[in-house]
Amino acid sequence: MDVIGVVASVVYQFCTNAAFLLLCALGLIIILGMMNIINLAHGELMMMGAYAASASYSRGAPFWLAAIIAFVAVGIFGAVLEATIVRRFYGRELGALVVTWGVSLVLSQGFLLLFGPFMPPIQIPEGNIALGQYSFSYYWISMFLIAALLVAALWWIYNRTDIGLQARATMQNPAMARALGVDTRRIYMMTFTLGAALAGLSGALLAPTTSIMPFMGQQFVAPAFITVVVGGATNVIAGAVGSSLLLSLVKTPVGFFLGAFLGTVALLLAALIIIRLLPDGISAAIQRRLDLRHRMR
């Protein structure tokens, strides 16, 4: 029995699933944590990122460059969206949900009309490591590493930079932050732009796994939302990471034995159970632990 191979394969599956969930959810969670808004156009932003990447890639850009282009392009679009529509709905969470859903409809239908039903696909970058009968693709390994890198970068921004401090203050108490001189409008604008840019980046990164069409955002939306619901808004990074890991723990065995669809169903069931036990998501529970530890010192 190839024990090492089996163990490696399970770990690989787990990391792959976690990376997928994290990439789907990261942009969404950042916006939720800051403005308490769920951006329902998130799937379409990912789609736009994939489109931007596909357009660049088919014109000869290497994959990594196409992904960066997607990051920037969708980020700019996000900034425009925030300035024109989203900022009118701060404090009105349900209204924001509905209006961003309208935007998602216009985007998906609009792209269908503008660019037709398909864009040129991006091939999964070649290469894999073989271990006995198991193969581990470079692509998914690098997805995992990129996801980890993004989390680290975000953690660094939020906890080690001035702007991150201002952002955390705004998250906790916007009125107080404003009173201390923080330009909260700028923070919101930057946060939404970053969230959109990350969505675009994720869309570009995950584009090789699927066909690039106007409704491709849909397949990412369910996992993204579930991850965000389980994570909660209390502590953005802890929520994103904790949720991805926890849900991957559910999805990996179920997906392995019962297939991908039932894996996603298991995610929904897990989410329902978790919110029953922890209504504010696991990030709230993590934050409580951190607070207690702080107090003990």
Next chain:
Amino acid sequence: MTEAILSIDGLKKQFGGVVATDNVTLDVAAGDLQCIIGPNGAGKSTFFALLCGLHELDGGGIVFKGKDITRMLPSRRVREGLGLTFQTNRVFGSLSVRQNLEIPLASIRGERGILAEDRYRMALERFDLDRQDETQAANIPHHKRQWLEIAMVLAGGPDLLLLDEPTAGMAPEETGNTAAVLRDLNRTGLTILVVEHDMAFVRKIARRVTVLHQGRVFADGTIDEVTARQDVRDIYLGRR
């Protein structure tokens, strides 16, 4: 010795690293008019929230009218006879005064007892509230809104009324009226517990006063006993 309508034993509550309520034990006798006072941050509003079940307890028990309500849902506690007005006045701002008063009337408890009906009518009259008033609640004067909230809670026919800073933001004349109405309500046998900052108001109504400090019961007695103590003065001046 009058029976205790409310018995609180060893109440504990912690939020993250902060201890909001630290082993609070006290009894409220039926028919009493008691004030809870204490410096800011003493945990007074948290205490009320715990009584109503709005936060889960970390320890301790609450017995109300002989029943253990420690695990009861807030709405059930209200149906058992608890009534609460909030520190930041909560009425249905975008609904009219009439609509606001109609909502408690539709309460599941159905018929109010004669006593409760009398109390409600008295409050409406003394607070000058008109059951047919179509003005939006958000547009009536602040002190009227406070009174409206009290009337709404009385409509449910409570046996214990919890008032969280009922005279906050009120002018002296209105404060006086509130005090008079509360005294009269108390005379009908309604037990009232009030969290307050305004010492003049406390003097007007309280028979018994409990001082909270840092989540603990610091002192207990009549208003004169309590204010005579140097250590009570010290906590207000921040010396402790």
Next chain:
Amino acid sequence: MANPFSLLNGPEDLGRGPVFWGGAAIVVALFLAVPLYLSDFAAYNVSYYLLNIPMALGLCLLWGYCGVLSFGQVAYFGIAGYAYGVIAGNFVGHSWGPMLGSLGGLVMAAIVAAVFGYFVFFARVQIWILPILTLVLTLLLETFLGQTAGYQWRVGVVQLGGYNGMTGIPAFQIGDFVFSGYSFFYLALGLALVCYLACRMLVNSRHGKVMLAIREDALRTEMLGYDIRVRQWLVFVLAALLAALSGLLYVQWGNYITPSQVGLLSAALPVIWVAVGGREKLLAVVIGTYALNWLNYQLSSSGNQYALVIIGALLVIVMVFFPRGLVVSLADLAGRRSAPSEASTARVRG
């Protein structure tokens, strides 16, 4: 129970008094007289506009009156439709098949809503969780139904059909009377009317007032002695039943159903009808639903590919510039013109 007429004539919906009811009677008479001036085919189309009304009413109760937003009402539409197709399809030839199928559809939708609602309402979750999870539920349902293409995916003799959907669904019948053409039109019209009037009575009743209170300030309502979770849960199940009713009428109208009926685009539609009409007033939602379905038909039947883009854009524009809905805003204008001293009505909060 209070006087039914006062419940119908109460303040919580648009329109009251003899002029309003007179006008309403005229409109209803116009609809009743449809066979006199509309062809079979035209009546068939109007039936479609009408059969969506119950689902919209359910969402209006849930969102506009109770403050609970669900993005997944179409899930119950689809569950009922597919359930009816399966049950009635297996009992073709028995006159009670369709009635059993209808009952089955309603029951299944109610059970799913009750269970799902239990997890969400009794957990006291944040306000945005329900819209997201209901959306996820309906998307998962679509994915599931989409991969039921093979022959092994059948219940009894009825194939689920994968992305192509279920066809040959029997029409509704009571005894030996089959509802189709004009008779189906009257069925849809009658049910839409009954649902509307019943909902109107509900919102004017004591329970309706408590729903409003929950929407305005759930904590305050709870502290007046109401179990808000049970009440929200009940409205949620009611809304599911109304959506299920629309689903039943749909399959009885078109005799087919596909997974796209529970997909993302379909899920957006009820939200759009309710938001554009005006979520706080039932009548506004009825008018909005009818008008938008009519508009959608005009746009798509004339080959206009921009139909969905236009409707999506309409949603965005209405949410930004007319947050109370078009019909409600118009009604407000009319009200202000005639009685400028009236007390202002409830304000919308996002």
